[in-house]
Amino acid sequence: MKKEEHIVIIGNSGAAINAVKGIRLVNDTCSITLLSQEPHHAYSPVLTTYLIGGKVTRNQMSLADEAFYQSHRTECRYRQRVISLSVPDQKIFIEDGTAIDYDKVLIATGALPNPLDCDLPRGLQVFTLRTIEDAEKIRSRMSNWKDVIFAGAGLVSTQVANALKKYLRRMIFIVGSDQILSQNLDRCASGLIQKRMETEGGTFLFNRKILRVQESQEGITVHTDQGEAITGNALIVGKGVHPNIPKIVPEGSVKVNRGIRVDRWMQTSAKGIFAAGDVCEAIDLISGEYRVTPNWPNACFQGLIAGQNMGGGEAIFEGSLAMNVTTLFGLPFASVGEVRNHSGEDRETSVYLDESRGIYKKWIFQGDRIIGAIMLGDIGENALVAEIIRRRMLIAQKKKALRAYPSKAASILSGLL
Amino acid sequence: MTTVRRKIVVDRDRCTGCKLCQIECSFVHEGGFQPSVARIRIQHREEGQSPFPLLCLHCESQECAFVCPTGARRKEVETGQVIFEENKCVHCKMCLLACPHAGPIDLQEEERLLVCDLCGGEPACIDACPKGALSLRDLRPIQNALFEKEDLLSPGLGACQGCTAEWAVRFTAQVFGPNTVVGIPPCCMAGIVGFGTSAGAKIPVVFTLLPNTAAMMAGVKHHFLRQKRDVLVVAIAGDGGTADIGLQSLSAAAERGDNIIYICYDNEAYMNTGIQRSGTTPLGSWTATTPLGEAGRGKKQMSKDLPMIMLAHNIPYMATACPSYPEDYLAKLEKAKQVKEGLVYIHILTPCQTGWQFSSEKAMEIGRLAVETNYFPLWEAVDGNVCFTKQVDFPKPIEAFTRMMGRYRHLTRQEISVLQKAVDARYQRLLALSKSVKNKGESLRAKE
Numbered sequence: 001m002k003k004e005e006h007i008v009i010i011g012n013s014g015a016a017i018n019a020v021k022g023i024r025l026v027n028d029t030c031s032i033t034l035l036s037q038e039p040h041h042a043y044s045p046v047l048t049t050y051l052i053g054g055k056v057t058r059n060q061m062s063l064a065d066e067a068f069y070q071s072h073r074t075e076c077r078y079r080q081r082v083i084s085l086s087v088p089d090q091k092i093f094i095e096d097g098t099a100i101d102y103d104k105v106l107i108a109t110g111a112l113p114n115p116l117d118c119d120l121p122r123g124l125q126v127f128t129l130r131t132i133e134d135a136e137k138i139r140s141r142m143s144n145w146k147d148v149i150f151a152g153a154g155l156v157s158t159q160v161a162n163a164l165k166k167y168l169r170r171m172i173f174i175v176g177s178d179q180i181l182s183q184n185l186d187r188c189a190s191g192l193i194q195k196r197m198e199t200e201g202g203t204f205l206f207n208r209k210i211l212r213v214q215e216s217q218e219g220i221t222v223h224t225d226q227g228e229a230i231t232g233n234a235l236i237v238g239k240g241v242h243p244n245i246p247k248i249v250p251e252g253s254v255k256v257n258r259g260i261r262v263d264r265w266m267q268t269s270a271k272g273i274f275a276a277g278d279v280c281e282a283i284d285l286i287s288g289e290y291r292v293t294p295n296w297p298n299a300c301f302q303g304l305i306a307g308q309n310m311g312g313g314e315a316i317f318e319g320s321l322a323m324n325v326t327t328l329f330g331l332p333f334a335s336v337g338e339v340r341n342h343s344g345e346d347r348e349t350s351v352y353l354d355e356s357r358g359i360y361k362k363w364i365f366q367g368d369r370i371i372g373a374i375m376l377g378d379i380g381e382n383a384l385v386a387e388i389i390r391r392r393m394l395i396a397q398k399k400k401a402l403r404a405y406p407s408k409a410a411s412i413l414s415g416l417l
Numbered sequence: 418m419t420t421v422r423r424k425i426v427v428d429r430d431r432c433t434g435c436k437l438c439q440i441e442c443s444f445v446h447e448g449g450f451q452p453s454v455a456r457i458r459i460q461h462r463e464e465g466q467s468p469f470p471l472l473c474l475h476c477e478s479q480e481c482a483f484v485c486p487t488g489a490r491r492k493e494v495e496t497g498q499v500i501f502e503e504n505k506c507v508h509c510k511m512c513l514l515a516c517p518h519a520g521p522i523d524l525q526e527e528e529r530l531l532v533c534d535l536c537g538g539e540p541a542c543i544d545a546c547p548k549g550a551l552s553l554r555d556l557r558p559i560q561n562a563l564f565e566k567e568d569l570l571s572p573g574l575g576a577c578q579g580c581t582a583e584w585a586v587r588f589t590a591q592v593f594g595p596n597t598v599v600g601i602p603p604c605c606m607a608g609i610v611g612f613g614t615s616a617g618a619k620i621p622v623v624f625t626l627l628p629n630t631a632a633m634m635a636g637v638k639h640h641f642l643r644q645k646r647d648v649l650v651v652a653i654a655g656d657g658g659t660a661d662i663g664l665q666s667l668s669a670a671a672e673r674g675d676n677i678i679y680i681c682y683d684n685e686a687y688m689n690t691g692i693q694r695s696g697t698t699p700l701g702s703w704t705a706t707t708p709l710g711e712a713g714r715g716k717k718q719m720s721k722d723l724p725m726i727m728l729a730h731n732i733p734y735m736a737t738a739c740p741s742y743p744e745d746y747l748a749k750l751e752k753a754k755q756v757k758e759g760l761v762y763i764h765i766l767t768p769c770q771t772g773w774q775f776s777s778e779k780a781m782e783i784g785r786l787a788v789e790t791n792y793f794p795l796w797e798a799v800d801g802n803v804c805f806t807k808q809v810d811f812p813k814p815i816e817a818f819t820r821m822m823g824r825y826r827h828l829t830r831q832e833i834s835v836l837q838k839a840v841d842a843r844y845q846r847l848l849a850l851s852k853s854v855k856n857k858g859e860s861l862r863a864k865e
Binding site for chain 2: 061063323379382387
């Protein structure tokens with residue numbers, strides 16, 4: 001009888017859990033081992049900011065429990081730090097000295113927050129937000145905070161600020177670029193959010209680099225490259241994330257660029273080694289280039305597809321799509337697809353702005369396709385537009401109407417799907 | 418595995434945007450008459466186009482449940498329904514972005530999402546709609562019927578890419594199952610006989626001659642009757658092999674009451690031999706033998722109304738079908754299987770991308786338009802009692818159908834109106850027949 005395959009999954013979050021589901025969709029017999037660094041069940045990282053804000057409890061964040069692992073016949077091992085991976089022997093070595101044989105392995109280790117690029121005094125506490133522990137640390141300390149300094153103004157910083165806003169007097173953002181949410185929004189949309197945040201205690205210092213961080217009486221003092229010294233009770237670093245490419249990835253055998261390069265089947269350049277989630281660099285739906293697109297839906301889809309391919313089925317990943325949706329300071333906004341780069345010969349944009357009602361909409365076209373959209377204030381049509389972008393639909397006829405009446409996207413595009 | 422999957426189906430053409438469904442929905446769920454908190458939304462469109470309701474379709478892919486980080490949404494495996502637990506929702510809006518159908522409704526101020534819960538099985542909005550634009554439908558007849566059935570035809574039958582006739586034959590064989598013998602004359606689908614040493618089907622196939630398909634299969638049936646074996650004998654032929662060359666043997670078999678199922682897939686010309694006109698080629702259509710030129714303007718005659726000819730034979734069951742309505746076709750095939758006495762005739766319109774000149778992906782849309790314009794009404798007749806299976810309330814103009822394909826590209830406005838009149842006259846005749854009939858009972862003669 002043929003020996004049953006053994007699949008090892010390194011990681012235990014969105015991509016890993018969905019990979020388990022994907023494997024069991026197509027394969028009932030193989031054995032699965034899940035290696036988790038953390039001591040608890042998989043939880044949903046999307047909800048960490050909601051945990052700070054007190055909207056969810058820790059129990060509600062659970063993605064998978066013992067019953068899930070059992071029903072999917074998966075062995076989940078906690079507190080397992082993988083130290084190396086041997087491709088020719090097909091073995092994984094773990095910190096405690098054991099070795100696991102594998103037939104296929106999925107690397108789904110996610111991402112790590114970018115550190116502050118300056119020296120920190122020893123013992124000084126700065127906060128980041130990635131894991132549930134980070135969130136609980138912030139939550140346990142925040143009662144004494146009045147002024148908080150944020151390094152960077154990306155989605156993490158702003159969402160933490162949103163969760164903390166009712167406790168804080170001032171929120172000082174030290175931003176490297178010249179706008180907030182520079183990865184997600186254009187200048188106009190981020191300006192609207194910035195204005196709203198300023199009315200609720202936000203202060204923004206743009207084009208600044210943090211040179212030094214010191215401990216002071218109130219808590220912490222930050223020195224910028226323009227000579228300012230800003231004091232606050234705490235420093236929260238949200239300068240984006242980078243793929244958590246474990247040192248174990250064998251050099252040379254697996255192609256690594258910014259993330260672990262995967263093909264449309266989520267397989268890396270080494271046969272039998274797959275990667276999914278924030279750690280991998282998959283093909284981008286719109287540009288067709290390899291890109292790291294760290295967001296939750298992508299991680300889930302990639303995991304599911306990697307799982308199906310590892311289980312012996314076949315599923316093809318169509319490409320990752322950058323998308324974000326959230327509410328900041330009462331302003332809902334959504335961005336889908338390519339929203340930052342609209343220079344280019346065949347790219348056109350169409351903009352609607354109603355400042356009194358706080359509504360901003362922007363559609364970015366390339367040829368006869370929509371490739372990106374920003375919606376702020378009213379995000380009613382985001383699902384529709386996201387699907388049109390995802391399907392790469394040619395909308396030559398509707399484009400003219402949409403350019404003339406950018407605010408009426410819902411009624412113009414609704415007949416297409 | 419048989420499962421029931423029901424969802425609310427929207428007939429976009431019937432919606433007037435009156436909001437009665439929203440009022441009913443808000444009353445049932447929120448206890449107030451307030452359209453803005455309904456779980457159904459009316460999407461207004463550009464001028465001249467009717468509005469339509471948007472709501473959670475409880476769809477197959479359920480990307481909302483997939484991306485939901487809290488588990489507030491999950492898929493009910495038994496019913497396929499999306500279960501939304503509002504107390505778990507943190508209003509992160511991930512599902513809003515993932516749902517391609519704009520199902521979840523976002524209440525920004527209250528930080529809530531509203532999702533249709535089908536009212537526990539009896540949606541209130543359906544009764545509230547005065548136009549009948551909403552209906553509850555079981556979505557899985559096809560999956561349930563075919564879930565464990567084998568595909569009885571080989572891959573690569575040699576049909577053109579995206580051929581609807583190939584689909585129709587494959588589907589028919591799958592529904593009828595392995596206890597079937599198929600007879601087929603030379604036509605596009607003759608590929609199921611096989612080429613060289615390879616067979617095209619996993620069931621016995623008799624390669625008949627063009628004029629004797631019905632007669633030959635009647636003989637095959639009699640052979641099985643003698644052996645006291647209950648085998649389904651099916652003849653599948655093109656429109657030329659049925660309406661023109663094979664008509665006399667079909668007519669005779671129908672008159673004798675031979676218990677065979679005769680399926681004519683109608684692509685409206687001799688497509689297999691190079692698009693020559695046939696008896697069912699419609700008025701004005703281009704074919705290789707009705708070319709366009711100084712004198713020629715396509716076919717000069719209206720097509721032969723073959724279903725009506727077969728109706729006159731007073732056979733126990735006959736029907737028209739179209740691949741664009743597979744559930745309808747499935748129901749008709751199931752009925753045909755029950756008939757144990759007398760001939761069954763099914764006329765299926767299979768849009769042909771090669772002969773009609775359109776690109777393959779439009780085939781289903783064209784089939785749908787053929788029905789929606791009343792060009793090809795879907796009906797069935799039990800013991801000669803005509804009954805529509807898809808009632809078209811607001812037929813589209815025939816131009817909606819003709820402009821989709823190259824064979825009609827030359828038509829002038831006047832020619833289109835002539836075709837429209839011919840189509841209308843044919844439909845009126847059918848309508849009159851369906852009204853004149855008193856006994857619309859479901860009893861198939863052979864069952865008695």
